[in-house]
Amino acid sequence: MANIIHKIGIFCSPNEVYKLLTTDEGLSKWWTTDTSGAGDVGSIIEFRFNGMGPDFEVIDLQPDSLVLWKHSGEIPDAWMGTEVSFELSNVGKQTYLLFKHSNWKEQTEFMGHCSTKWAVFLLSLKAAIETGKGNPHPYDLHIDHD
Amino acid sequence: MANIIHKIGIFCSPNEVYKLLTTDEGLSKWWTTDTSGAGDVGSIIEFRFNGMGPDFEVIDLQPDSLVLWKHSGEIPDAWMGTEVSFELSNVGKQTYLLFKHSNWKEQTEFMGHCSTKWAVFLLSLKAAIETGKGNPHPYDLHIDHD
Numbered sequence: 001m002a003n004i005i006h007k008i009g010i011f012c013s014p015n016e017v018y019k020l021l022t023t024d025e026g027l028s029k030w031w032t033t034d035t036s037g038a039g040d041v042g043s044i045i046e047f048r049f050n051g052m053g054p055d056f057e058v059i060d061l062q063p064d065s066l067v068l069w070k071h072s073g074e075i076p077d078a079w080m081g082t083e084v085s086f087e088l089s090n091v092g093k094q095t096y097l098l099f100k101h102s103n104w105k106e107q108t109e110f111m112g113h114c115s116t117k118w119a120v121f122l123l124s125l126k127a128a129i130e131t132g133k134g135n136p137h138p139y140d141l142h143i144d145h146d
Numbered sequence: 147m148a149n150i151i152h153k154i155g156i157f158c159s160p161n162e163v164y165k166l167l168t169t170d171e172g173l174s175k176w177w178t179t180d181t182s183g184a185g186d187v188g189s190i191i192e193f194r195f196n197g198m199g200p201d202f203e204v205i206d207l208q209p210d211s212l213v214l215w216k217h218s219g220e221i222p223d224a225w226m227g228t229e230v231s232f233e234l235s236n237v238g239k240q241t242y243l244l245f246k247h248s249n250w251k252e253q254t255e256f257m258g259h260c261s262t263k264w265a266v267f268l269l270s271l272k273a274a275i276e277t278g279k280g281n282p283h284p285y286d287l288h289i290d291h292d
Contacts, residue, residue, distance in 0.1 A: 009290025144155025
């Protein structure tokens with residue numbers, strides 16, 4: 001098994017981050033503007049990029065501290081069986097976001113692409129809170145010329 | 147063991163990337179302006195951030211395709227025993243850079259910080275080539291408020 005891990009610090013309360021991880025409106029501010037289905041445990045969230053994209057089932061929600069999703073469906077194939085978690089912790093005026101995309105079957109070049117792209121989107125989340133303007137798809141920073 | 151992996155695509159030839167990985171002048175354009183010691187296999191490269199930072203020994207150089215470093219010294223402690231590799235491949239007008247920071251003893255929050263920060267610096271490398279202006283330390287994007 002192989003994992004992607006990232007950590008950023010955001011100048012805000014944990015609740016401000018939690019809202020951006022648990023509502024369609026919040027998720028639309030930093031990952032993709034085409035997000036639907038966010039809600040309680042058991043919800044299936046549909047993230048779309050030009051009409052296609054992954055679904056995630058909400059597995060666990062601990063207000064202001066943990067969001068856990070399990071990949072649902074078959075797109076992309078390499079994400080089947082993987083989980084995404086967001087762990088929040090507060091230190092002073094900063095909230096740390098520890099991100100993991102876990103349980104990849106193997107460490108592939110596509111995993112490398114996803115790792116870099118997750119960093120881009122997490123910095124978009126940070127900017128969405130700190131500057132009021134994130135860069136969700138289709139306004140995201142491109143990391144290659146594909 | 148745990149690994150960090152990233153992949154970006156740069157609109158240039160492999161040689162343009164290779165130069166930014168194997169010379170003080172090139173490395174100073176994207177990681178830290180205070181870089182010294184880059185050279186042939188066996189060289190110890192000293193990367194400094196406000197006077198402190200890691201050393202790496204150059205272990206393997208395959209022109210325009212591979213750069214491999216092994217961590218040297220004891221700073222930071224968690225990097226002892228780790229390796230950093232840059233693999234280059236050319237597809238059309240694009241050069242892919244596959245980056246790995248391998249052989250971490252365990253997956254820690256500090257590893258998460260480093261993973262995000264490596265993404266920031268690799269995007270700095272891409273910008274250095276494509277726009278003529280990277281963001282090496284001390285001009286790097288901050289990912290927290292520490």
